[in-house]
Amino acid sequence: MTDPRNIVILTGAGISAESGIATFRGPGGLWEGHRVEDVCTPQALRADPDLVHRFYDLRRAALTRVEPNAAHHALVRLDRDWAGDLLLVTQNVDDLHDRAGSRRLLHMHGELKSRLCAACGDRAPHDGDLPPGSACPACHAPALRPDIVFFGEMPYAMERIEDAILSCDLFVSIGTSGAVYPAAGFVELARHAGAATLELNLERSAGSARFDDSRLGAAGTLVPAWVDAVLTGAA
Numbered sequence: 001m002t003d004p005r006n007i008v009i010l011t012g013a014g015i016s017a018e019s020g021i022a023t024f025r026g027p028g029g030l031w032e033g034h035r036v037e038d039v040c041t042p043q044a045l046r047a048d049p050d051l052v053h054r055f056y057d058l059r060r061a062a063l064t065r066v067e068p069n070a071a072h073h074a075l076v077r078l079d080r081d082w083a084g085d086l087l088l089v090t091q092n093v094d095d096l097h098d099r100a101g102s103r104r105l106l107h108m109h110g111e112l113k114s115r116l117c118a119a120c121g122d123r124a125p126h127d128g129d130l131p132p133g134s135a136c137p138a139c140h141a142p143a144l145r146p147d148i149v150f151f152g153e154m155p156y157a158m159e160r161i162e163d164a165i166l167s168c169d170l171f172v173s174i175g176t177s178g179a180v181y182p183a184a185g186f187v188e189l190a191r192h193a194g195a196a197t198l199e200l201n202l203e204r205s206a207g208s209a210r211f212d213d214s215r216l217g218a219a220g221t222l223v224p225a226w227v228d229a230v231l232t233g234a235a
């Protein structure tokens with residue numbers, strides 16, 4: 001393609017794998033020993049709030065033991081040094097893009113380091129444990145929960161993301177299995193808008209066939225190489 005002017009990037013768990021954070025659909029299909037539906041649905045939160053809160057408390061605490069990797073850092077270089085329009089949309093609830101320094105960033109599935117009030121919708125940064133029944137500072141209801149978009153709930157910033165995809169000329173998907181909608185449908189939206197589509201993933205994904213170009217390998221290698229190519233006009 002000609003040099004891109006407007007890029008939307010979607011990242012998934014694979015970009016954080018080399019930092020030591022488990023992906024969701026690895027061998028055995030368990031996420032840190034749990035079925036995703038046992039810790040990532042509104043029903044699970046109602047049925048066993050202690051289990052769900054504890055699960056995310058442990059994931060939040062584990063963030064102190066991991067660091068951004070070469071792929072996160074490469075996307076920061078792109079954000080900082082590239083003059084075109086850019087939006088980085090992550091499905092990840094870790095804070096590695098943030099800590100690396102990405103600015104034009106949206107967390108569509110929420111964030112471990114944030115809490116949500118189930119009563120009034122207030123969202124605020126949060127660190128440390130979050131026991132069930134914690135009171136919301138905004139409305140005082142005992143309704144604080146992890147700010148994670150559970151299955152069946154609407155991801156954040158969908159309108160802004162779809163607008164960005166409809167006006168991009170390159171859509172890049174990094175380290176995601178393409179198993180979870182609506183993110184898995186972004187590539188079709190991009191194609192519909194006439195954008196070129198590129199996948200960087202360890203292995204072929206459920207959606208690989210929908211990309212113009214699918215490059216296989218570790219994100220820590222593929223992403224810096226791709227960013228170098230964009231910055232030198234050789235993408």
Ligand code: OAD
Pocket residue numbers: 011012013014015017018023024025026036040091092093109148149150151174175176177178179180200201202203204205217218219220
């Ligand atoms: P998955 O675990 O489904 O997919 C991770 C993808 O990353 C797989 O295709 C792997 O092959 C690939 N991968 C693994 N290591 C890699 C590496 N070093 N370099 C490049 N790719 C690598 O994770 P997601 O697609 O992110 O939702 O899952 C989507 C959503 O499902 C998550 O956001 C989560 C989960 O339910 C919520 O938490 C709301």
